Amino acid sequence: MNSTDKHIPLAERVRPKSLDQYAGQSHLLAPGKPLRQMVEKDELRSFILWGPPGVGKTTLARIIAQQTRSEFFALNAVSSGVKDVRDVIARAEEFARSFKRTILFIDEIHRFNKAQQDALLHSVESGTLTLIGATTENPSFEVIAPLLSRMRVFVLEPLGRPELETILDQALAQDGELTAENIRIEDRDYFFLLSGGDARKLLNGLEVAFQISEPDPAGVHLLTREILEEAFQRKYSLYDKKGEQHYDIISAFIKSMRGSDPDAAVYWLARMLEGGEDPKFIARRMIILASEDIGNADPAALMMAVDAFTAVDYVGMPEGRIILANVATYLAGAPKSNASYIAINEAMEDVRRLPNLPVPLHLRNAPTKLMKGLDYGKGYQYAHDFENNFIEQQHLPDQLAQKRYYRPTENGREKQIKERLSNLWKGRK
Numbered sequence: 153m154n155s156t157d158k159h160i161p162l163a164e165r166v167r168p169k170s171l172d173q174y175a176g177q178s179h180l181l182a183p184g185k186p187l188r189q190m191v192e193k194d195e196l197r198s199f200i201l202w203g204p205p206g207v208g209k210t211t212l213a214r215i216i217a218q219q220t221r222s223e224f225f226a227l228n229a230v231s232s233g234v235k236d237v238r239d240v241i242a243r244a245e246e247f248a249r250s251f252k253r254t255i256l257f258i259d260e261i262h263r264f265n266k267a268q269q270d271a272l273l274h275s276v277e278s279g280t281l282t283l284i285g286a287t288t289e290n291p292s293f294e295v296i297a298p299l300l301s302r303m304r305v306f307v308l309e310p311l312g313r314p315e316l317e318t319i320l321d322q323a324l325a326q327d328g329e330l331t332a333e334n335i336r337i338e339d340r341d342y343f344f345l346l347s348g349g350d351a352r353k354l355l356n357g358l359e360v361a362f363q364i365s366e367p368d369p370a371g372v373h374l375l376t377r378e379i380l381e382e383a384f385q386r387k388y389s390l391y392d393k394k395g396e397q398h399y400d401i402i403s404a405f406i407k408s409m410r411g412s413d414p415d416a417a418v419y420w421l422a423r424m425l426e427g428g429e430d431p432k433f434i435a436r437r438m439i440i441l442a443s444e445d446i447g448n449a450d451p452a453a454l455m456m457a458v459d460a461f462t463a464v465d466y467v468g469m470p471e472g473r474i475i476l477a478n479v480a481t482y483l484a485g486a487p488k489s490n491a492s493y494i495a496i497n498e499a500m501e502d503v504r505r506l507p508n509l510p511v512p513l514h515l516r517n518a519p520t521k522l523m524k525g526l527d528y529g530k531g532y533q534y535a536h537d538f539e540n541n542f543i544e545q546q547h548l549p550d551q552l553a554q555k556r557y558y559r560p561t562e563n564g565r566e567k568q569i570k571e572r573l574s575n576l577w578k579g580r581k
Contacts, residue, residue, distance in 0.1 A: 161355075161356065161359065162323060162327060162329075162330075162355045162356065162358065162359040163351070163352045163355040163356060163359075165327055166319075166322060166323045166326055166327050166355065167211055167214075168208075168211055168215065169215065169218070170215060170218075170219070171188065171191070171215055171219065173322070174208060174211065174212065174215060175208070175311070175315040175316075175318040175319050175322075175351070176207060176208060176308075176309070176311050176312075176315040177207070177208070177212070177308055177309065179309065180306055180308070186306075187199075187306055191216050191219055191220060194220055196216070196220060196222075196253070196255075196282045197282070197303075197304060198276045198282050198283040198284070198302060198303045198304075199283075199284060199285075199303050199304040199305065199306055200261065200284075200285040200286070200287060200291050200295065200300075200303050200304070200305045200306070201213070201284065201285070201286045201287070201306055201308055202287050202288075202289075202290070202291055202305055202306070202307050202308065203288070203307060203308025203309065203310070204288055204308075204310050204349065204350070205288055205350050205352070205353075206311070206347075206348075206349070206350025206351045206352040206353055206354075207308045207309070207310060207311055207349075207350075207351065208308070208351060209259070209286035209308060210226070210257070210259060210286065213226075213255070213257040213284045213286070214257075216255070216284070217255045217257075220253065220255075221253075222252070222253040222254060222255045222282070223243070223244075223247050223252055223253065223254045223255065224254075224255050224257065225240045225243070225254065225255070225256050225257070226256075226257045226258075226259065227240070227256065227257070227258050227259070228258075228259045228260060229258055229259065229260040229261055229262070229263035229264045229268070230260055230263055232258075233268065234267060234268050234271045237256075237268065237271045237272060238271060240254070240256050240281070241271075241275045241280060241281065244256070244275065244280050244281040245280055248280055253282060254280070254281040254282065255281070255282045255283075255284060256272075256281050256282070256283050256284070257284045257285075257286070258283065258284070258285050258286070259286045260286065260287065260288075261285035261286060261287050261294075261295065262287040262288070262289040262291070262294030262295065266296055269295065269296045269299050270296070270298075270299075272299060273298055273299055273302070276299065276302050276303070277302055283303065285303070288430075289432070291305055310349040311349045311350075311351055312349070313341075313344055315351075316344050316347065316349070316351065316354055317340075317344075319351050319354060319355070320337075320340075320343075320354065320358065323355055323358060330358075330362065333362070333367075333371075333373055334367070334370075334371050334372045334373060335362060335372075335373045335375065336372055336373070336374050336375065337375045337380075338374060338375060338376045338377060339376075339377055339380075342377055342380065343357070343358075343375070343380055346380055346381070346384045347384075348428055353384075357380065357383045357384050358375075358383075360383040360384075361375045361379050361380055361382075361383035362375070364379060364382060364383060365379050398429070401420055401423050401424055401427075402420075402424065402429075402433075402434075402437060404416070404420045405417060405420035405421060405424065405434070405437070405480075406437060406441055408420055408484065409438075409441055409445070409480060409483045409484040410441065410445045410488065411484075412484055412485065412488065413484055414480070414481040414484035414485055417480045417481065417483075417484045418477055418480060418481060421434065421473075421476055421477060421480050422473075425469075425473050425476070431464045431469060431472045431473075431476060432461060432464060432465060434476055435457070435460050435461035435464050435476065435479075436461065438457045438460060438461075438476075438479055438480065438483060439454070439457040439458055439461060441457070441483060442454040442456070442457040442483060443492060443493070444490060444492075444493045445488055445489075445490055445493070446483065446486050446487070446488055446489065447489045447490065447491055447492040447493065447566070448489060448491070448492060448560065448564075448565055448566045448569055449486065449487040449488055449489035449561065449563040449564035449565060449566045450486040450487055450564045450565060451565060453482070453483055453486050456479050456482055456483070457479055457483065459479075460475050460476060460478075460479040463475045464476065486564070487563040487564030487565075487566075488563060489560070489561045489563050489564070489566045491558055491559055491560055491561055491566065492558065494557075494559070495557040495558040495559070496557075498557050499557045502552060502555070506551065506552075509549035509550075509551055509552065510549060511549070512546060512547075512548075512549065512550065513526075513527050513528060513529070513530060513531070514529060514530060514531040514532040514545070514546075515529075515532060515547065516528040516529055517529065532545075533545050540576070542576050544576070544577065544578075544579065556580065560573065
């Protein structure tokens, strides 16, 4: 592309126009691979593109629409509502009468609420339109099950050095504004690290770095590390969101909270946030820790962790860092117990070892006369009919009647639970 219109961002000026120009995702787009076959055979079905920012989800949707000669509409879930969706559906119905396919691309589809996603169901199922959704979030958590069941999910991988190298070389060779200049990049490895595998960030950084650089006497624009840092407005923090650093640092974060060290927890939290980690991933891990390592020692911990996930989703970054720090320090300072974690693991081990133990007759449901005649429910004692809303009776299968899975600790609220259970179940050890 030879456009020299400075009002159009570089990332848009050099956007690929065909699958052959598209860099990356060879597991989906190489000859014979599923998404490429779907396009080349003109057998499009609705699907979701799930992957990190800047890997080409929007570009890929536009290429597919162009290659399949489809009418193309794009909505952003942040700024669009049900009315916008219905307007596109109405247009798609008109095009369908002329045997034209309509593609509706919804960026950030995970931000559509249930009502907005419900509005798409009939049109997707009937084929009135082909829906392409783009998301950086796990569709299993963010897309309603009825819509997800009608779509395929294609996972897009982060861009590696070869793909970033291709994108950079194409921009330097094809863009009219850049090809007219002599541009050299002092340290390409550092440039790629600053981009974080995000092609859009890479191209925006290249454009800004060129604009703020001054040519030397020979007319060369040398993009030094300092210029690149100024362009990206940051220095590189060693944190690979998909590699060893990702797993090591989240592990250190969890173990710091488990070890009741709020200072270390906040430090590792800062490392992740500075490295561009998804704040909702961090919040999910805190929800798990609240149950696994705190449990009933402080039941409020789980509620705070869940609230943190919701609040971060509402507020976003950078303010979300305050919420995450608030809850991380609370979890680190809370009394600890893994009694519930141990209980479910031991119970599941027994379920796998003895998978079909019968439910005791007095606990069974008896909705029919036949079941009542077989003594289903006979002898069951309703706890609320007795003092303290309790009556000692067997609830486990006979073979496990004396088994104890949950063993409360002496920590926090769990000490009170332990005392209450000991007073109620005097016959138990």
